[in-house]
Each structure stands twice: as C-alpha cells, then as structure tokens.
Amino acid sequence: MADTKADLDRVLATVDADLDASLERLFALLAIPSISTDPAYKAECRRAGQWLVEDLEGLGFTAKLNETPGHPVVTARSEGGAPRRVMFYGHYDVQPVDPLELWNTPPFEAQLVTAEDGRKRIVARGSADDKGQIMTFIEACRAWKKVAGALPVEVTLMLEGEEESGSLNLPPFVAANREALAADLALVCDTGMWDRETPAITVSLRGLMHEEIVVHCADRDLHSGYYGGAAQNPLHVIAKIIADVHDADGRVTIPGFYDNVRETPDEVKQQWAGLGMTAENFLGPIGLSVPSGEKDRMLIELVSSRPTFEVNGMWGGYTGAGSKTVIPSIATAKISCRLVADQDPLHVRDVVRAFIKARIPADCRVEFRGGEGSRAVAVSHDSPDLGKAAQALADEWGKAPFTIGAGGSIPIVGHFKKQLGQDSLLVGFSLDDDRIHSPNEKYDLTSFHKGIRSWARILHALAN
Structure with missing residues (x-):
C-alpha cells in the first residue's frame, strides 16, 4: 500500500x-x-x-x-x-x-x-x-x-x-x-x-420540492365588463395565496414548513460571518441591494442553510399583444421549495397543498401537478x-x-x-x-x- x-x-x-x-x-x-x-x-x-x-x-x-x-x-x-x-x-x-x-x-x-x-x-x-x-x-x-x-x-x-x-x-x-x-x-x-x-x-x-398549481374558477373565460366584480378571478386567487406565504419578516407562514429544520452549529456560523458575503457584493452585481428572506438570518444562511418557497412562474388569461378584457377561467403557478437537512419533501408537499386548499374559494377548485422532490444532503x-x-x-x-x-x-x-x-x-x-x-x-x-x-x-x- x-x-x-x-x-x-x-x-x-x-x-x-x-x-x-x-x-x-x-x-x-x-x-x-x-x-x-x-x-x-x-x-x-x-x-x-x-x-x-x-x-x-x-x-x-x-x-x-x-x-x-x-x-x-x-x-x-x-x-x-x-x-x-x-x-x-x-x-x-x-x-x-x-x-x-x-x-x-x-x-x-x-x-x-x-x-x-x-x-x-x-x-x-x-x-x-x-x-x-x-x-x-x-x-x-x-x-x-x-x-x-x-x-x-x-x-x-x-x-x-x-x-x-x-x-x-x-x-x-x-x-x-x-x-x-x-x-x-x-x-x-x-x-x-x-x-x-x-x-x-x-x-x-439543499433538497428540492417542485409543484404546479392550477386554479379553476368559471367554466370559460368571461367578459370583464359583464362579469367583473362578481365572478372569481383565478389569477387573483393565486396572487392572494402567494402573498400569504411570507410574513413581513420574510418567514414562510405555512404550518409545518419548518418541521425538522436543523440549526447550523454556532462555530460554523462564526466561520461564515467572516466570509464577507454582503448584500452589496452578492446582490449588487445583479442590480439588487436588499435581501428578501428571513430578516434575522445572515445572507449566507439564506442561500445555503435555510429552506425557501419561490414562485418560478405564474400565468393565465390573455398574455398576447394589445388588450383582451377577459376574466380567465384558469390560472397556473409553478413553485419550488429548496429544502435543508432532515426535511421530508413529501411532508413539505403535503403542508404546501393543505395551505393552498384552505384558501381556495368555495366555488373554485385547485389541481396539483408534480409534487416531485429530493432530500437535502x-x-x-x-x-x-x-x-x-x-x-x-x-x-x-x-x-x-x-x-x-x-x-x-x-x-x-x-x-x-x-x-x-x-x-x-x-x-x-x-x-x-x-x-x-x-x-x-x-x-x-x-x-x-x-x-x-x-x-x-x-x-x-x-x-x-
């Protein structure tokens, strides 16, 4: 040897x-x-x-x-x-x-x-x-x-x-x-x-859980003058749900989302604190300046050791050139959650779905597509x-x-x-x-x- x-x-x-x-x-x-x-x-x-x-x-x-x-x-x-x-x-x-x-x-x-x-x-x-x-x-x-x-x-x-x-x-x-x-x-x-x-x-x-959310309201696209103010707009429904996901301090409000999240050891945090990662040198080159996540966390924690909920895309109704005054019947959002050690992607999927279902109006319905995930390492x-x-x-x-x-x-x-x-x-x-x-x-x-x-x-x- x-x-x-x-x-x-x-x-x-x-x-x-x-x-x-x-x-x-x-x-x-x-x-x-x-x-x-x-x-x-x-x-x-x-x-x-x-x-x-x-x-x-x-x-x-x-x-x-x-x-x-x-x-x-x-x-x-x-x-x-x-x-x-x-x-x-x-x-x-x-x-x-x-x-x-x-x-x-x-x-x-x-x-x-x-x-x-x-x-x-x-x-x-x-x-x-x-x-x-x-x-x-x-x-x-x-x-x-x-x-x-x-x-x-x-x-x-x-x-x-x-x-x-x-x-x-x-x-x-x-x-x-x-x-x-x-x-x-x-x-x-x-x-x-x-x-x-x-x-x-x-x-x-970090691990990953990604999902596609589809909200259905009316049985067809509607004239916004005739039905506006009376008919549910699925884009509004999704937008309100998404707005409810984070509180004013950047923390995810979904019950059970932080189950089993492991805290980074203090000695590691001390090492990270000396790395010099600031909003200026990390966000500045992409035209931003203020971190959006949990306000009581270092920037390096936000991007490496904390779980996230992000909207990757959202659409519905008319998106072509010019205007078309409709209330869409369907709206879709793609979301992804980055996960940290000991979080179960299936558990996160289930609590996210429960959070969304609880906010769907009575005469609308929600469909989920995906829910795939992988554990953090x-x-x-x-x-x-x-x-x-x-x-x-x-x-x-x-x-x-x-x-x-x-x-x-x-x-x-x-x-x-x-x-x-x-x-x-x-x-x-x-x-x-x-x-x-x-x-x-x-x-x-x-x-x-x-x-x-x-x-x-x-x-x-x-x-x-």
Whole structure:
C-alpha cells in the first residue's frame, strides 16, 4: 500500500512534470461534443464514455461502459489491497453551445489563452463543467499509479452521461448496482472554490420540492365588463395565496414548513460571518441591494442553510399583444421549495397543498401537478474524513478551506446516502467567472493544476 509522505512528495512532483501531458488528455476529451440533451449527439456521448473507459483501463482500472435506456454510465474499479475504498462521481456530458456566435473560439476546440490579468485559462465547452473537474481526479490517480504502482485507497469511479439532462437513468442504475458501488465515502467534483485562492468543501446541498398549481374558477373565460366584480378571478386567487406565504419578516407562514429544520452549529456560523458575503457584493452585481428572506438570518444562511418557497412562474388569461378584457377561467403557478437537512419533501408537499386548499374559494377548485422532490444532503461537521480532506486542501492552497452549504441541488448525491449509505464530500475547483452553461466557458489552468495536486493529497490523507 502506498501511503508514505515520501510517496506523496514524489507524486506531487510527477503532477507538475506531467502537466503538459495532462492538458493534452483533457483537450482530447473536450474535443468530443457530448451534448446529452440533443439526440443528434447520442453517438458523441457514447464516444466520450468510451474514451474514458480506455483511458482508465490504461491506468489499470477494470472499466466498463454500462448501458442504460439513455446515455451509458462509465464505471471503473481499482484492486490493490488498500484498506479503504472511495467512490468518485462526475459527469462527462455537457450543455449545448448555443448561441454559437457568442463564442470567441470553437467550443469543442480547446484553447489555452492568457487573460488580461495574466491568468491562463482553458476555454472550451465542458472545461469546468465537468470534464476538467473529472480529469483532475483521474490525473491524480495516474500520478499515484506512476510513482507508487498503487493508489493509497481503492477507488471506484462512476461517470454519467446524463447529468445535464436530469440524470433520469442514474438512480435506478445506482439501486441496481449497490454491491459494485459499495465504498466508505463518495467524492464529488462538480462544485467550486470560495474564491480563486481559497478552496471549499461543500458539506450540504439543499433538497428540492417542485409543484404546479392550477386554479379553476368559471367554466370559460368571461367578459370583464359583464362579469367583473362578481365572478372569481383565478389569477387573483393565486396572487392572494402567494402573498400569504411570507410574513413581513420574510418567514414562510405555512404550518409545518419548518418541521425538522436543523440549526447550523454556532462555530460554523462564526466561520461564515467572516466570509464577507454582503448584500452589496452578492446582490449588487445583479442590480439588487436588499435581501428578501428571513430578516434575522445572515445572507449566507439564506442561500445555503435555510429552506425557501419561490414562485418560478405564474400565468393565465390573455398574455398576447394589445388588450383582451377577459376574466380567465384558469390560472397556473409553478413553485419550488429548496429544502435543508432532515426535511421530508413529501411532508413539505403535503403542508404546501393543505395551505393552498384552505384558501381556495368555495366555488373554485385547485389541481396539483408534480409534487416531485429530493432530500437535502448534509455531512456532519465533525466527520473525520471531512477533517482529513480539509487538512489536505490547506496543505496545498496554504489556506484552510471553507466548509459551506450549497443553495442548489445535486439529487444523485442524496441517492448515494439513501441507496449506498455513503456520505459525500464535494470538492471542486471551478470559479464564479467560469461561465458554466454559457458561451466561452473556461477553467483556470491553476484550477486544473492545483486540482490534480489537491486530489493527490486527499487520496493520501483518506488512507491515513
């Protein structure tokens, strides 16, 4: 088993010496247009998966391209006798490139460019999301294999091809392959750093419940002059319900909504308080200045560790050009709730529905469509593996990483906990300005290089 400090030093030196070759391999993967949402690129998604299989086989992994009803899942497994096993997750599919005319260079011809500030950047679709991040981990494994002949811990990789299209087929794949995917811990590289000099470990992801609400009143659209003032207007009904959801202090008023919401430890709040997230630097760039959520919470709590109720869209009646004086018969709203640890999406769905039903007028009716959800994911702040990974990142970056909660959701991470019993550490190296999902997506060369070095250190730390 390779786990000595001398081995680690040689591995890091190898990462540095082989950086050009690592870039060549990344550029080859970036050249494959594996756009999962467009059926025209089905063969290219398969080609990207096969490229990864062949690369991992070259490192001594037992690798396979697993068929699903959609795009295939790549799995690979090392067998070297190490006492612990980790599972690494990432995705090889990418977003569409539209609008193509906004790209400065062809999106699938990776370029290493120097920005005005002197930073070197890898520009290509998928460079940050998620091919560049995947390759930081694979290149770290490559360096360990080259230097020590084995990995400090055994590694299973699962790389999917449908993350950008909803990961529809991954949960059943995980459920059907529990034994093959068994590990002590899951590692995910699909997140970012706090800033370009400060690493971060995401220890919680908010869950999600989304619903479509349809209110029916009259049996047809009505003349607003003839019926106005007498007939119920479903847009008014929905608007009033939505207005009732939050009180003057920004708190959700739905009974039972906050059941099982876990409070963030005081020591973590103290760390967050020192991060410098203010309304000015967070909301200012999008043209806002005043936080809208719970007034007794820090801004960082509002976007990472508190549940939310949001209206994503609302419509009904006439929305075309000009005017049409009608009272609509039907109005619709789409809502979503971001959930935190221990909240049950089905319970939240039920209390939201009860709140809405109680406010529907007697001669109207409400219909619900959806109610789908996923649980939040949280790692205990006193996890030994969290401490090991944090020390490894501090050793590489010269700064202790921030342990943060992410406001978004990665539903498959919840399945790792539910189906496999695995906690997940989310360590990523993308930056806020990487233009993920946008034209001219990029990944800083430093993110790629030090990302490889970081994973080399984390693998070593997890073995000891």
